[in-house]
Structure formats: C-alpha cells, structure tokens
Amino acid sequence: MTQTVIFDMDGVIIDSEPLHYISQKKLTDKLGFSLTETQAQQFIGTSSKNMWQILKTQYELPYSVEELMEMGLESYFDILDQTPVEPIAGVRELIEDLHTHKIRLVLASSSERKSIDKVLKLFSLEKYFDHRISGAEFIQSKPHPEIFLTALQKTQSQPHQAVVIEDSTNGIKAAKAAGIFCFGYDNPNSPGQALHLSDCIIDSFLQADITDIILRK
Template sequence: MKAFIFDMDGVIIDSEPLHFEVDIQTMSYLGAQITKEQLERFVGMTNPEMWALIKEEYGVTQTVSEIIEYQLSAKIRSLRELVIEPIEGIKELIHEIKNRNLPIGIASSSPRVFIEEVLEKFHIRHYFDCVVSGEEVNQGKPAPDVYLEAAKLLGVNPLHCIVIEDSRNGIKAAKAAGMKCIGYVNENSGNQDLSEADHIVQSINDININGLLNY
C-alpha cells in the first residue's frame, strides 16, 4: 500500500441521514413521495446521475439543475446547523496514516462545495493531498473514474491504493479501478451490499494500518 483514499459520506461524516432527509424533502417540494428505502440504491452516486434517474422514473417536470440547486442549498444549510463530529476513529486513522508519510485523498460523489464544507467544519482539509468530486469526472460511481483520478493526482498506481467505502456503488468503483477496498458497515447508510470489498469492518477503529501495509 502506498496511498489511502477515503470516500466521504458515511465514512468521514455520518451524513447519510442528512442526505435522506433532504432528498425526501426535495421530492415533496417536487410534488412526489419517496422513502428512505427507495433512496438507498442511489447511495454513492452523484447528484446529476441520481436526479436524472428519479426525474425519469417519477415524471418530475423540473430540470435536473433546478432540482440540485434546491437540494444542495438545503443540504448546506442543514450541515452548517448540524452539531456533529467525524465518525469515530476517523481522526485517529488519518493521523496514523500521515505519521507514516502516506498520501491521502478523498474521492466522493458529493459536489465539491459540499465536500469542502464538511472538511472545513471538521478542520481536516489540510490532511488531504487531493480531493476529487464525482461530478468532476466523466462518470460517477460505480464507474471507477473518481478513484482513478484521485490516484493520478496522488501520483500512485491504482494497484497500490486502498479505499474505505460504505456503499455498494462505491465498492464497485474502487474494485473497477483495481484498488483494494475496505467496506465499512454504517447502519445509517441503509441496506448496502459490501460483499465485493476485500475486507469488511464494523468500526473504523478496527482498521489495522500495519496489516494493510502488507497488502
């Protein structure tokens, strides 16, 4: 292992409840109803890809851009008001990786503005050598583009990167990029199939850096 790449939502911040709540509210604003369970299949996908599918399936009349403008504004307002800390064990894991002089990146499906809001809220932006949004590459997760771009920016062969993910779409993306992947079981991320991960943990504290160095 020569680099570590983090997903963000559900791995660094337990934000999926926020996403589910705002997305349900957004659907209500659009005149349609959707449940948390129906939204679970979109976890890990970018906003444009998710809303394009929902728009088609639910016959929503607003444009994808109009939907995202409403949704993203609501999410950022909610995030700024939220009293929340990083997921337990994340800060310690980041410190340990940096102490070993290994590069760290973020490859998230969230928009760049939301990623930066989270990192600034937790005062951890300076730890990351690169940040890539799934909206900045050709295809979002489960395509590998966002992880390949992160590896490129870190200057590390994808085969030497390890990813932490909490979603089925994210794990598929990491594996398609040729990377090793740790699946983190986050109950707030819904019913996610993590079976394609190389290793599954119930807690971030269960991640052993010494063991990973031998991958």
C-alpha cells in the first residue's frame, strides 16, 4: 500500500506553464531573443538553472546563470501577482484526503524554493506537506532521479512504498529512474509530454475514486 505521495508542483498543483511561458517570453524579449513555445516545452519539468545554463550558452548572454535565474523569478512573480489563480481542479481535495489517510506528502519541484513557498502559501497548502524539495538546489535536474531519491530518503520510504504524480516527460523519467510508480497527469497546458512513459495516466483529479486509485496502486 502507498505510504508516501510525491507531488510535482507546476502543472500538477498550479496550472503555471502558461504563466511561465508568458514571463519567460517577456524576459527573453528584453534579453534580445525570442523564446518559442517549442523551446519552452522542452524545458517543462526541468529546473530554471538547467534552462538558463542552456540559453546562456546558446545565445551568449552576458549574465551569470544565477542572475538569469533571479531575473526569471522576478518576471514570473510579476505575472503571478497580476493573475487570479486557483489550484488545479480537484488537487486540493486530493491532498486533503491523502493527509486525512495519514499519507506522507512531499512536494518535489524543479522550481526554486521561493516559488514553492509562494505557491503553497497562496493556496494555503503548507501544512499538508511533510517536506518541500527544490530541484534548483541539486547539481542534476529532472530527468535525473536525484530529487525523488532525496524524497525517499527524507520520508524513509522504499520505492515500492511511494508514488509520484507528474505531468512532464522529464519528471516521469526521473520518477521511473528512481524506481517509483508514476502517475502521469494529462494537463492540456503541458503539451507534447510523453505521458505513455508513466505507469498510469490521470485525466482529472475530480474522479470520485482518485484517492483509492493512488493508495492501491
């Protein structure tokens, strides 16, 4: 039986991919190049550090990766603060239900810790998660499994005792590389993702038996 559920954040808890693209496009236009939607899709699920390392090299940007990350975070927060947002439909109820069942909950996101804290506070979800893990603090980003292996270590869980909920190719690959059962959430705003690599695809968190499906995987 499942003892630990590891949630991705962007595209699973908050429908943020469109907001990320708007903020990234706004910033890259200022930096002198235009980030295409196809380029942005390739970075879904990976860390901003990884993204800016690649873009800095590709476009010979005259800033450090750390400076670009901070500029990107400021741009994203500006958009987020101006946009009314709610958790993805059904995910709050799922989190609350799993917490009631005394399941250990971990948020393992490629986003910076500031972004994780902001979103959880915005949705009043802080109290439900035992651990928050930022992939931006690791050398290797998803699809490397380090972030999920760390989640197992922090919860003292074995891979067969945990499940991951992801919406991106990079996240699914990371979960599978860690040996963890992975639910692929089919988010229409995260297009082009290889959900077939997951163990089970979820179309909606609103289905009545979603908690049972996750607990008995």
